[in-house]
Amino acid sequence: MVDKIFEKSIKKQFEFDEDVASVFDDMLNRSIPFYKQMQELTINFALNYLKEADTVYDLGCSTASTLIELGKQSNVDLNLVGIDNSSAMLSRASKKCKAFGIDIKLKNEDLLDTSYDNAKLVISNYTLQFIRPLQREKLIKKIYDSLKDDGIFIFSEKVISSNKVLNKQCIDTYYDFKKKQGYSEFEISQKREALENVLIPYTDDENKKMILDAGFSHCEVLFKWVNFATFIAIK
Ligand SMILES: Nc1ncnc2c1ncn2[C@@H]1O[C@H](C[S@+](CC[C@H]([NH3+])C(=O)[O-])CC(=O)[O-])[C@@H](O)[C@H]1O
Numbered sequence: 255m256v257d258k259i260f261e262k263s264i265k266k267q268f269e270f271d272e273d274v275a276s277v278f279d280d281m282l283n284r285s286i287p288f289y290k291q292m293q294e295l296t297i298n299f300a301l302n303y304l305k306e307a308d309t310v311y312d313l314g315c316s317t318a319s320t321l322i323e324l325g326k327q328s329n330v331d332l333n334l335v336g337i338d339n340s341s342a343m344l345s346r347a348s349k350k351c352k353a354f355g356i357d358i359k360l361k362n363e364d365l366l367d368t369s370y371d372n373a374k375l376v377i378s379n380y381t382l383q384f385i386r387p388l389q390r391e392k393l394i395k396k397i398y399d400s401l402k403d404d405g406i407f408i409f410s411e412k413v414i415s416s417n418k419v420l421n422k423q424c425i426d427t428y429y430d431f432k433k434k435q436g437y438s439e440f441e442i443s444q445k446r447e448a449l450e451n452v453l454i455p456y457t458d459d460e461n462k463k464m465i466l467d468a469g470f471s472h473c474e475v476l477f478k479w480v481n482f483a484t485f486i487a488i489k
């Protein structure tokens with residue numbers, strides 16, 4: 255279904271409810287530049303590290319697109335676990351897993367309350383940005399502790415620039431991208447308001463610092479378009 259959520263006047267904060275879940279795949283494809291390519295990169299890098307029976311967690315798996323694609327492309331059997339706290343997202347995820355015949359364990363839990371035992375790889379694309387900063391640092395530490403010694407963490411985030419002028423240019427460039435994707439100025443400004451204080455982006459450096467402070471030995475940007483970046487971290 256096509257995302258028309260912000261065509262009408264909306265006063266509430268952004269939520270992953272039934273309305274958003276019903277148009278979510280279209281929303282992501284039209285709102286995150288190079289979403290498919292970023293997902294492909296995540297999967298290609300993931301496959302470099304994964305062996306038979308390894309456990310992979312996707313934190314904020316939404317409709318499970320990434321784990322389904324990973325399951326399809328892997329030559330070895332993996333233990334795939336998707337975690338999300340939106341029932342509306344998970345009910346769609348469950349239908350898609352059945353339709354594609356991919357076995358994924360879906361857990362309806364808050365990322366802050368659950369554990370990720372025996373993880374070889376943790377993926378979290380465009381989800382940490384919705385966790386409040388203090389909790390976010392704790393979550394990263396938990397991910398670090400859950401990963402096996404040679405474990406990998408791949409995550410993507412909307413980012414900001416610490417340079418005010420450049421930051422404004424990045425935001426304008428992103429809004430031009432959204433207009434080209436068919437969103438009106440009204441939809442763009444309504445969504446911006448709904449995301450205020452809900453989506454809290456860090457700079458690239460803040461993301462890297464958070465990762466290294468948690469104990470990871472290495473972190474770098476794999477892919478970046480203006481204010482959207484994919485990082486890889488090695489335990
Ligand atoms: N505290 C939380 N606990 C559990 N889930 C949460 C929490 N906060 C947010 N979520 C979940 O995180 C997901 C973020 S979307 C991820 C896209 C996906 N990774 C993709 O690559 O297709 C990104 C976006 O919409 O920008 C939603 O499904 C929320 O329900």
Ligand SMILES: O=C(O)C(=O)Cc1ccccc1
Binds near residue numbers: 281282412446453
């Ligand atoms: O659409 C936006 O304005 C964004 O910042 C990206 C996004 C994509 C999907 C859900 C929430 C935010």
